Amino acid sequence: MLLLVALSFPLWADNVELSQLAAEDQAVRTGSNDPQSDDARREHVLKIIATGGAVTAQDKFNAALVLQHTGLTFCDGQLKSLSAENYLLAHFLFKEAMDGGIKDATYLAAASIDRYLSFSKGYQRYGTNRVIDQATGREMLVPIDRSVTDEDRALYGIPPLHELLKQHPEQREVPAVEKQQAGG
Numbered sequence: 785m786l787l788l789v790a791l792s793f794p795l796w797a798d799n800v801e802l803s804q805l806a807a808e809d810q811a812v813r814t815g816s817n818d819p820q821s822d823d824a825r826r827e828h829v830l831k832i833i834a835t836g837g838a839v840t841a842q843d844k845f846n847a848a849l850v851l852q853h854t855g856l857t858f859c860d861g862q863l864k865s866l867s868a869e870n871y872l873l874a875h876f877l878f879k880e881a882m883d884g885g886i887k888d889a890t891y892l893a894a895a896s897i898d899r900y901l902s903f904s905k906g907y908q909r910y911g912t913n914r915v916i917d918q919a920t921g922r923e924m925l926v927p928i929d930r931s932v933t934d935e936d937r938a939l940y941g942i943p944p945l946h947e948l949l950k951q952h953p954e955q956r957e958v959p960a961v962e963k964q965q966a967g968g
Contacts, residue, residue, distance in 0.1 A: 796839040799846070805829055806846035809853060825850050826870065838877070841884025848877035848889070852896050863915055864903065871900035894940035902926040910937050911948040915955070925954040 851874040875896040881889035898908035934944040
């Protein structure tokens with residue numbers, strides 16, 4: 785009987801530090817004062833992950849939530865990530881959280897891989913990532929991989945491609961010849 789009681793309790797409790805870091809991260813996005821910078825939060829999260837402190841599905845969700853807010857900067861007129869690998873790590877953490885039953889991780893798993901691909905390859909899979917066109921000020925979708933089906937999008941709670949394109953225009957991909965002429 786004692787064994788049954790012991791087995792009914794989770795072996796791991798959620799990491800309090802990761803919960804606090806995620807709460808701070810979200811509070812900043814809604815206008816609250818920032819007790820520490822995004823950079824400091826991300827560094828703290830990476831240390832917790834490296835020491836095995838992200839165990840539960842909620843821990844992985846909280847860690848990914850912070851990592852997906854890696855900074856951006858302008859370089860040669862283009863928006864660049866300061867560390868796109870953080871988006872990729874966030875994607876895998878969101879997937880694990882999703883597999884662990886965290887419903888809010890579903891959309892974010894797709895959004896984080898889109899963010900990674902947008903800033904590392906120049907395209908996205910699902911259509912969740914938009915940027916501001918610096919010339920026009922218009923919000924535009926980063927180019928979308930047409931091999932991804934609307935059924936694939938639906939698995940992550942993302943509308944069909946034709947609906948996404950009604951909401952925002954898609955950036956024109958810069959042909960390789962133009963990239964070479966521009967020195968890129």
